Each structure stands twice: as C-alpha cells, then as structure tokens.
Amino acid sequence: xxxxxxxxxxxxxxxxxxxxxxxxxxxxxxxxxxxxxxxxxxxxxxxxxxxxxxxxxxxxxxxxxxxxxxxxxxxxxxxxxxxxxxxxxxxxxxxxxxxxxxxxxxxxxxxx
Numbered sequence: 595x596x597x598x599x600x601x602x603x604x605x606x607x608x609x610x611x612x613x614x615x616x617x618x619x620x621x622x623x624x625x626x627x628x629x630x631x632x633x634x635x636x637x638x639x640x641x642x643x644x645x646x647x648x649x650x651x652x653x654x655x656x657x658x659x660x661x662x663x664x665x666x667x668x669x670x671x672x673x674x675x676x677x678x679x680x681x682x683x684x685x686x687x688x689x690x691x692x693x694x695x696x697x698x699x700x701x702x703x704x705x706x
Contacts, residue, residue, distance in 0.1 A: 626698050630691055634687055634690065638683070641679050641682070643679070644683075647675055648673065649676070651672040652673065653672070654668070655667065655672065656669055
C-alpha cells in the first residue's frame with residue numbers, strides 16, 4: 595500500500611526508497627569528505643585571487659589618487675571585489691557539498 599506522496603514520487607520517477615538497514619561505511623564517508631575538502635581548497639584559492647585583486651585595486655587607487663574622493667572610490671571598489679569573491683566562494687562551496695552529496699546518495703541507492 596502506498597500513500598499519495600509515494601505515488602507522486604513514482605509519477606515523477608524520483609528515487610524514494612533508500613536502504614535504511616545499511617549505513618555507509620566510515621571509509622566511504624571520509625572519502626567523500628576528503629573530496630569536498632579538496633574542492634574547498636580550490637575554491638579558497640579562487641577567493642584569494644579575488645582578495646588579491648581587490649586589495650591591489652584599493653591600494654593602487656589610494657596611492658595614485660589625486661584627491662581623497664578618488665582614493666575612497668578606489669578603496670570601496672576594492673572592497674566590492676572582495677565581497678563579490680566571498681559570495682562566489684560561498685556559492686561554489688555549497689554547490690560542491692550539494693553535488694557530492696547527491697552523487698553519493700545516487701551511488702548508494704543504485705547498490706543492490
């Protein structure tokens with residue numbers, strides 16, 4: 595006997611049943627955790643590039659500015675670049691976690 599929610603899932607061909615009796619092994623969990631960690635190192639490097647560019651823009655704007663308003667505008671521009679880099683970093687991190695989790699779930703669901 596199925597309920598209406600399971601019928602809807604079957605209609606849209608969504609995997610609904612995952613073996614509850616069998617948990618993933620610690621090795622599998624640590625492997626997936628290590629993959630997420632390594633991707634995060636890459637995203638941190640990308641973020642640091644944004645920080646470097648933002649700091650460079652801000653520093654050169656302050657050094658080369660003729661008046662204080664130009665210096666302030668350049669410094670604010672540098673901070674905006676850093677904030678955009680932070681937002682991109684967060685999106686990439688969450689996307690990595692979501693992608694690895696979904697791949698792992700499908701991999702485990704396909705096991706007999």
